[in-house]
Amino acid sequence: MTITVLDTCPAIREILRAAPADRPGLLRAVLEPAAGMYRYFPGEVDLVAMHRMSSGFPLDRDEDRCLEALGALRDADAWGRIGRALEDALAVQLAATPGLAVPDITVLLVLGDPGDEHFTGPNLGMTANGSVPGHLFLTLWPYPENLARLEATAVHELNHNLRYGSGSVVWDPATVTVGEHVVSEGLADAFARQLYGDELGYTRIGVPHLHDDAVFAKVVSGLGVTGMENFTAWVHGDATAVRYGATPVGLPTGAGYAAGNRLVDAYLAATGRTAAEALLVDSREVVETALRVGARDRS
Structure with a gap:
């Protein structure tokens, strides 16, 4: 290649x-x-x-x-x-x-x-x-x-x-979930952080909300949402949703990135895997593991 x-x-x-x-x-x-x-x-x-x-x-x-x-x-x-x-x-x-x-x-x-x-x-x-x-x-x-x-x-x-x-890992527009999108952003940030550290590796728009439990809980409530037209608000936030004619859901810019990082970090900590090793992990496994070990309560 x-x-x-x-x-x-x-x-x-x-x-x-x-x-x-x-x-x-x-x-x-x-x-x-x-x-x-x-x-x-x-x-x-x-x-x-x-x-x-x-x-x-x-x-x-x-x-x-x-x-x-x-x-x-x-x-x-x-x-x-x-x-x-x-x-x-x-x-x-x-x-x-x-x-x-x-x-x-x-x-x-x-x-x-x-x-x-x-x-x-x-x-x-x-x-x-x-x-x-x-x-x-x-x-x-x-x-x-x-x-x-x-x-x-x-x-x-x-x-x-x-x-x-x-x-x-297949992105099927008919069945893909917000959870897959959110986890994919967390995995991508985790990989960037594996190589360049936390100061440079986080996507900037998600950083302000990394420790916001209310934002995290709201994103988690929407992980099962399907339909790509709905993803912008859940992942990028209301401002971007409005920009492109999508429906706001009450989330700030970068909310899905922040939640994705928390889910993925909890999963990596629980499994001992690196971000590179977790490249192809099923997003449902990430979410289930992360919530089971308490990502919801971390700040």
Whole structure:
């Protein structure tokens, strides 16, 4: 297998300097290698529209600001660091799970939108997706905290890719539960923390609620919910649910990440396994074990 981190920096710079009318076409060419991310969507996906919906850099404003931010990513060696982190993490994972099926992976890093208040506010300037085997997609604004966590963020998404690309854990939209999504976020964070420690390994949006027992209890009450249209509120929180037209359930941003970390940490402590060793564990086993040993009462 191969991990290919596409060097999008020159192309994004060209887009930001191009005539506005030319930008959508240039952007579409940049995004085309990631089109496979949307292979489960009904019908043909407009990649430029998805870029806008996903808080990608704007095509009609903030050019100077975005060029400066792109320079910050370049100066931080973002693309090189991500590639090296993924190769190192894969070696750790394969040592823990010999024979794991690993897909070829294409990694796309794009600059985010500084004018998107949800992206820069509740999402703290970072969104990422590694749930579709063969693709990792990172959208970020180079706040110092995000630059420091480049490796951990990429490794988190790699964990998703390997969990669902193995063939052992199936994400069936008709039957998958909030519990699977929450546990998968906890496992991915645990893997990032195994490699980079707690300071860098936690997904930032979940950190404020790690010790909030009320938030934990609320998320646990929804672990059996099915229907992917319901997941946003339970995992990402009400603000993101409202952003994308989903129904709020009374949870803050990152609630599912915080609860997932508590469940997974309790499971790992009870079993003595590392996050890498637990990559393919059934989410029901994680939840049952964690609640049995008292994750609900930990803070």
